[in-house]
Each structure stands twice: as structure tokens, then as C-alpha cells.
Amino acid sequence: MHAIQQQYWAVRDYLSPVLKESKFKEDGRITPEEFVAAGDFLTYKFPVWSWEAGEASRTRNFLPTDKQYLITRGVPCLRRATSLAYTDEERLLSIGGGKDEDEWVETHTGRSHAGGPEEVGEIDDIPDADDQDDVTHGMGNLSLNGGKSAEPADIPDIDDIPDMEEEDLEGEDDAAVAAPVKPAASKVIDASSEIEPAKGNLLQVRTYDVLITYDKFYQTPRLWLLGYDENRNPLTPAQIFQDVSADHAFKTVTIEPFLHSSTLQAASVHPCKHASVMKKVIERMNAGLQEEQAKKLGASAPKDKSGKKWPFRKPSGPNAKDQPAGDDEDDGGMRVDFYLVVFLKFIASIVPTIEIDSTTSF
Amino acid sequence: MTIVQFSPFTSLVEPGFWHSLTDLKIDVLKLADHSVPVTASYTAGRSIVDRETGNEIALGCNVTVGADSFTDKPHIPTHSVLAPGTFKNYNTIEEFKAADKTSLFNELTDEIWESITKGSTEKLSKFLVITFADLKKYKYYYWFAFPAFVAKPAWETDGEWRNASEEFSKENLTAIHMVLHSSPRAFFLVRPSGSTLEVGAVEDFDSFFDEVPAEKRTIAFLDPSALPNNPGWPLRNLLAYLAHRHPSYAASGIRVLAWRDTELSSDGHWKSRFGVVTGSFSVQDTGAKPGTVGWEKNPQGKLGPRVADLAPMMDPTRLADQAV
Structure with a gap:
């Protein structure tokens, strides 16, 4: 069933025309050119983001070959969204003001917490305990000067590997371990007794690779997630859903083949609502901005270039080239460059615990 | 004086790497199991401030391999540097287990030491990764080694x-x-x-x-x-x-x-x-290669291989299940 659906989407995507005219102010959709412009701005302002070319066979011809999608790697995620209190979530949505939240949340009323993976939430306790353990343990090892190398205080493995596989792994491991460790033992243990490698870095933090592609059918950016657990194993879909706010898990977030790879599967936030939400967010921000401007109008010159025309710092210094939209759009409103920055703020409400929004300092 | 404790490299394997490995295994290597060059990258350490507790949490000391690690000109992520590596895949789990890891490791450390004696820093972070790919089950067994020379007495x-x-x-x-x-x-x-x-x-x-x-x-x-x-x-x-x-x-x-x-x-x-x-560590007298360490520990903290189970993300039947 899913396969058929995906075929259908592929065909629909193929048939749908490339958006030519700028529509982002009217309905929140953007053209590929605007996507590139916004992406350029994002990568410039926030160098954690970069353009990727993807697989050559999957290149989409309406985008420059070296700018097929955006990626940022290793985005930390400290807690599970399912463990967030509901109020937190609403606070996180506050970007467009009260009214917006309601609208956005209301579009997904069936907020059943059931069905979501429930066995989570305790992960956040672990880092502290662990850190201490490791430090003391590391010290212990040092003074003992010898002994078995490093059996870090058995981490309670609430870890996500299903039991079955764990057994598998163990069985296979033991056999494989014994052989190599023994011969190397003299060296390895010697060494570790002298210099116990720092242990504090046992992280209990999930990380995500976050990718943004351009969705041709919906004419919006589309977000993809590839997750790793604290041991840097890839996350399963169920685990990824733990990091998606309950309103959106299983509804707008699904696992799908990644556009720019022939084999890769990734969790994706379905873009069907992006345009309308983005439109509302943009409108609201613009409205707020205009009010502010109106207030300021008496005091400061309206064409104040370095002024806070928009709640982001404009590219400052020797980078005038990064203002392709020009200053003639002073008629109030967001330049399309900011689209992805705003988009990330909106996405942050769907995946509240993934620190995707590196733009908060603005 | 405090002994310098180094934060060990940890491997981070992007799913794309396993996909590339699958292709490489099926289309190029087939049953061959000779060593293949591979390239990883690493960047500066990152930390994040926990918004709830205000603590600063350090993220891993990661070496990343990705989809283009097998290509001649891998794409370097921003602000990253490349680390060369040696990749060796085994055809069966038995071979993987029985592999002479010590000699592989020694070969590599010899190579690194030789490059040091020649005055090059290029291979200082060279690593080794051995794998066994269970392609039918979408499971990948792997073990990284990041060789480091042991200083005696310690730094x-x-x-x-x-x-x-x-x-x-x-x-x-x-x-x-x-x-x-x-x-x-x-x-x-x-x-x-x-x-x-x-x-x-x-x-x-x-x-x-x-x-x-x-x-x-x-x-x-x-x-x-x-x-x-x-x-x-x-x-x-x-x-x-x-x-x-x-x-x-x-x-x-x-x-x-x-x-x-x-x-x-x-x-x-x-x-x-x-x-x-x-440190009074000196290798000048003999010029011989110092002792080495560097096999990566698995999540249990033991020296042992790790496994990446990509079935949930690759197996068509399981994907179909969750896509209801």
C-alpha cells in the first residue's frame, strides 16, 4: 500500500510543474530559485548548514547541481519530545503569537499519546549520573594503575536496541572479542593503565543529521531527519518518533525514501501544511514588524539599513552580495532569504527537543 | 602535574556509508576482501548547553564516515578535516571474527610510524575499520581502530x-x-x-x-x-x-x-x-615504534565490534509495517 502511495507521489512529483512565480507572500510557497537564495543565506549566516549535491543520478534539474539540498550534521537532542510537558510545547510554538499556535495545533486535534512509544523519558537522568561515575571510575583506574582496562560503570542500558538483537550481538561479540583482545592485551592494558582515555565523553545525547530538500509538488522546503543514539547507532523509526511532538508523530512525520539517494530512507516531515503555516507565520511576523516600524517611524529613519527592520541581524560587514533581494523591498515584509530561517523555527515546534534552531541567538 | 587524558575518537557511521558499502560489496568487491582506502572526517568538538539544567554537555569526539567515504574525492563537510583510513570487509562472520586484527593493526601503526619518521603529519590520524555486512538482514558488524602511540612516561x-x-x-x-x-x-x-x-x-x-x-x-x-x-x-x-x-x-x-x-x-x-x-618521553634512542593502542570500545565499554542494524530503515517489509 505504502509502495503504491510512493509511486503515486513520485508520478505526481514528476508531473507537477516547477513553480515559476514568487508566491511566498501570498501563500507561503517558494520557487526553486528562492529556495536556493534562502539556502544561501542560511548557509552564510549559520555555517553549520551546508549545501550538498546528493547522488548524481538523483539530481533535480531545477536546482543547481551543487545545491540540491541542505544539511547540518550532529544536531544534539537531549530529551525525548514525548517527555515534554504539554505546556512546554505551546511555549515553543510562540513564534507567531498566541493565535497562530492555536491554529497550528488545532489542525492536529487527535492528540493521542497512546500509540507513541512510551518507554522513554528517563534518558535525561542518565548523563549526570554517568558523568560522575565515569570521572570517579577514571580516577580509580588511574590510581589502581593496572587492573582490567575500563569497564565503565555498567551503564544501565535502557538503550534502544531490542533485546533480541542485543543477544545476537553479545553472542557474536564474545567470540570475536576474545581473540583480538588477548594478543593485544599486554599493550592495550598497559597503555590504558597509564593513560586512561578520558571517559567523560560517554554521551547520552542523541544526534540528528537534518536535511532540507525542496519539495516540487508542495513548493516548500521539506525536512528530513537521520538520527543516531548516544552510542551513535542509527535510530529506528519508532525511536525517531520519540523526538517528534505528539501532535505530529505518525501523522505528519513518516519514513520515506530520501529524494537524493537511491537507497536511503529517512524520517520526513510531510510538507502538505508547510505552505499555509509558513504563510501565517510570515504574515504574523510582518504584522508585528509593521507595528514596530510604525512606532519607530517618528524617531528613526525608515531606510535605516542596519536597523532592526526584521528580527534577524542583517548580513553585516563585507557581505553586501548576500543581499540579493535588494533593499527595494522595504515595503515591509520578510525577504525571501529569511524563509528557511523562519521555516526552521516552525519545524522546531514539530521536533521540539532537537536543537535544530541554531538561530535563537537572533 | 597531571597526566594528560585524551578523549578517544569515536566512530560515527552515517547510514549512507552502509549504503555505499553495500554497493561496493555487490558491484565492485564481490568476494574480494583486500583492503580498500577509505576517508573519514572530523571537526572541532561541539558542546551544547542544556536548556533545563544549564549544564554544558560535550558531544562526542566523532570521526564520521559517510556515503562518499569510498570515493576518491570525498566531500568535506564545512570546517572539517579528512582522516585517511583503511577499510577491510570480510565475507563471512566467521572470517570477521577470526581476522588477525593484531597484524592489521600493526601494519597500520608501522605505516603511521614510518610517515612520522619521514616527517609527515598526513597519516597521524589514520584509522582502520573492519566490517562484515550481512546484506540480507541489513546488519553491519564493524570495528574501528584509531591507533595512537603510547608515551612512556605519560605526557x-x-x-x-x-x-x-x-x-x-x-x-x-x-x-x-x-x-x-x-x-x-x-x-x-x-x-x-x-x-x-x-x-x-x-x-x-x-x-x-x-x-x-x-x-x-x-x-x-x-x-x-x-x-x-x-x-x-x-x-x-x-x-x-x-x-x-x-x-x-x-x-x-x-x-x-x-x-x-x-x-x-x-x-x-x-x-x-x-x-x-x-614529558620525558623519548623515542630518539632507538627510533623504534612506541607501543600503540586504539581499538574502539563498543557501547558496553568492552573492546569489541559494534553492529549497526539498519533493518528498520532499509527492510522493505518493516518499512511497510510502520507506514500505515
Whole structure:
């Protein structure tokens, strides 16, 4: 069933025309050119983001070959969204003001917490305990000067590997371990007794690779997630859903083949609502901005270039080239460059615990 | 004096790497199991402030392999440097288990040591990865080794690692940032030049530091660790390199700058660390290869292979199940 659906989407995507005219102010959709412009701005302002070319066979011809999608790697995620209190979530949505939240949340009323993976939430306790353990343990090892190398205080493995596989792994491991460790033992243990490698870095933090592609059918950016657990194993879909706010898990977030790879599967936030939400967010921000401007109008010159025309710092210094939209759009409103920055703020409400929004300092 | 504790490299394998491995295995290697060059990358250590507790949490000291690690010209993520590696895949789990890991490891460390004696820093972070790919079950067994030379007696610091801004002025750090921003380097030298700093290659040690007094010579490296008092793994081999190539300097105390500021933070806070490392470790007498360590531990903290189970993300039947 899913396969058929995906075929259908592929065909629909193929048939749908490339958006030519700028529509982002009217309905929140953007053209590929605007996507590139916004992406350029994002990568410039926030160098954690970069353009990727993807697989050559999957290149989409309406985008420059070296700018097929955006990626940022290793985005930390400290807690599970399912463990967030509901109020937190609403606070996180506050970007467009009260009214917006309601609208956005209301579009997904069936907020059943059931069905979501429930066995989570305790992960956040672990880092502290662990850190201490490791430090003391590391010290212990040092003074003992010898002994078995490093059996870090058995981490309670609430870890996500299903039991079955764990057994598998163990069985296979033991056999494989014994052989190599023994011969190397003299060296390895010697060494570790002298210099116990720092242990504090046992992280209990999930990380995500976050990718943004351009969705041709919906004419919006589309977000993809590839997750790793604290041991840097890839996350399963169920685990990824733990990091998606309950309103959106299983509804707008699904696992799908990644556009720019022939084999890769990734969790994706379905873009069907992006345009309308983005439109509302943009409108609201613009409205707020205009009010502010109106207030300021008496005091400061309206064409104040370095002024806070928009709640982001404009590219400052020797980078005038990064203002392709020009200053003639002073008629109030967001330049399309900011689209992805705003988009990330909106996405942050769907995946509240993934620190995707590196733009908060603005 | 405190013994320097290095934060070990940890492997981070992007799913794309397994996909590439699958293709490589099926289309190119087939049943061959010879070693293949592979390339990984690492970047400066990152930390994140927990919004609820305010604690700063250091992220891993990661070496990343991705989809294009097998290609000749892998794409380097921003601010990252490449680490060369050797990849070896086994056809069966039995072969994987029975592999002579010690000799593989020794071959690699010989190679690294040889490059050190020749005065090159290129292979200081060279790594080894062995795999077995259970393609039908979408399971990948793998084991990384990041060889490091053991110093005896161990390297020590005279006290704490300090924030780099206590040693260098903001302008100087910015100068380093500007140089590295355009072309990231894994290892480099820093010397004062008037009011600012200059950056040079470690290979040019003698000429670069020719007229610089020892207390102004600084050795720096791109530090994948984010822990305040633990420099990252690459420093270990860099110190071994210095001990071998420049023993008199190494014995007198090495000023180490652990470079972590690939991105300037908006609040003007510098993350790089600075410390003076001393040690009587010497390899000059014999020139023989020092002892080595470096097999990566698995999640249980034991020396052993790891497994990546990609069935949930690759197996068509399981994908169909969750896509209801």
C-alpha cells in the first residue's frame, strides 16, 4: 500500500510543474530559485548548514547541481519530545503569537499519546549520573594503575536496541572479542593503565543529521531527519518518533525514501501544511514588524539599513552580495532569504527537543 | 602535574556509508576482501548547553564516515578535516571474527610510524575499520581502530587546561580563525608576528620556528573533543611526532593550543583550550615504534565490534509495517 502511495507521489512529483512565480507572500510557497537564495543565506549566516549535491543520478534539474539540498550534521537532542510537558510545547510554538499556535495545533486535534512509544523519558537522568561515575571510575583506574582496562560503570542500558538483537550481538561479540583482545592485551592494558582515555565523553545525547530538500509538488522546503543514539547507532523509526511532538508523530512525520539517494530512507516531515503555516507565520511576523516600524517611524529613519527592520541581524560587514533581494523591498515584509530561517523555527515546534534552531541567538 | 587524558575518537557511521558499502560489496568487491582506502572526517568538538539544567554537555569526539567515504574525492563537510583510513570487509562472520586484527593493526601503526619518521603529519590520524555486512538482514558488524602511540612516561600538564583567551588575545584568536576558516588544518603551528599571529605547517617546524623563542612557539591541532580538560585523540600522535622529530623542544614543554573555534560564537566566548604539555618521553634512542593502542570500545565499554542494524530503515517489509 505504502509502495503504491510512493509511486503515486513520485508520478505526481514528476508531473507537477516547477513553480515559476514568487508566491511566498501570498501563500507561503517558494520557487526553486528562492529556495536556493534562502539556502544561501542560511548557509552564510549559520555555517553549520551546508549545501550538498546528493547522488548524481538523483539530481533535480531545477536546482543547481551543487545545491540540491541542505544539511547540518550532529544536531544534539537531549530529551525525548514525548517527555515534554504539554505546556512546554505551546511555549515553543510562540513564534507567531498566541493565535497562530492555536491554529497550528488545532489542525492536529487527535492528540493521542497512546500509540507513541512510551518507554522513554528517563534518558535525561542518565548523563549526570554517568558523568560522575565515569570521572570517579577514571580516577580509580588511574590510581589502581593496572587492573582490567575500563569497564565503565555498567551503564544501565535502557538503550534502544531490542533485546533480541542485543543477544545476537553479545553472542557474536564474545567470540570475536576474545581473540583480538588477548594478543593485544599486554599493550592495550598497559597503555590504558597509564593513560586512561578520558571517559567523560560517554554521551547520552542523541544526534540528528537534518536535511532540507525542496519539495516540487508542495513548493516548500521539506525536512528530513537521520538520527543516531548516544552510542551513535542509527535510530529506528519508532525511536525517531520519540523526538517528534505528539501532535505530529505518525501523522505528519513518516519514513520515506530520501529524494537524493537511491537507497536511503529517512524520517520526513510531510510538507502538505508547510505552505499555509509558513504563510501565517510570515504574515504574523510582518504584522508585528509593521507595528514596530510604525512606532519607530517618528524617531528613526525608515531606510535605516542596519536597523532592526526584521528580527534577524542583517548580513553585516563585507557581505553586501548576500543581499540579493535588494533593499527595494522595504515595503515591509520578510525577504525571501529569511524563509528557511523562519521555516526552521516552525519545524522546531514539530521536533521540539532537537536543537535544530541554531538561530535563537537572533 | 597531571597526566594528560585524551578523549578517544569515536566512530560515527552515517547510514549512507552502509549504503555505499553495500554497493561496493555487490558491484565492485564481490568476494574480494583486500583492503580498500577509505576517508573519514572530523571537526572541532561541539558542546551544547542544556536548556533545563544549564549544564554544558560535550558531544562526542566523532570521526564520521559517510556515503562518499569510498570515493576518491570525498566531500568535506564545512570546517572539517579528512582522516585517511583503511577499510577491510570480510565475507563471512566467521572470517570477521577470526581476522588477525593484531597484524592489521600493526601494519597500520608501522605505516603511521614510518610517515612520522619521514616527517609527515598526513597519516597521524589514520584509522582502520573492519566490517562484515550481512546484506540480507541489513546488519553491519564493524570495528574501528584509531591507533595512537603510547608515551612512556605519560605526557603531563602543569595544571589545568585553560581557555585559550587567557593565553591569546581576542585579536590573535580571530586571526587564527580567519586563516583556518578558509582552509581547515588538522595540525598547525602558531607563532607571533608583530601584534598578530601566523599559522604554519607542522612539517615546516624548523624553518617556521627558526627565530622564535621556545616560549612563543605554539603547537595547535583541530580538536574534536569538547571536554574542557581532555584534548582530543589526534594530539596523542602529534605529541609522538614532536617527541620523535623535535625531542629537545618536546622535552622542554610543548605549548598546545586545542583549536575548537571553527565557528565564532555570537557572545564572544572562545572554546579553544590551551595547556603546556611536558614529558620525558623519548623515542630518539632507538627510533623504534612506541607501543600503540586504539581499538574502539563498543557501547558496553568492552573492546569489541559494534553492529549497526539498519533493518528498520532499509527492510522493505518493516518499512511497510510502520507506514500505515
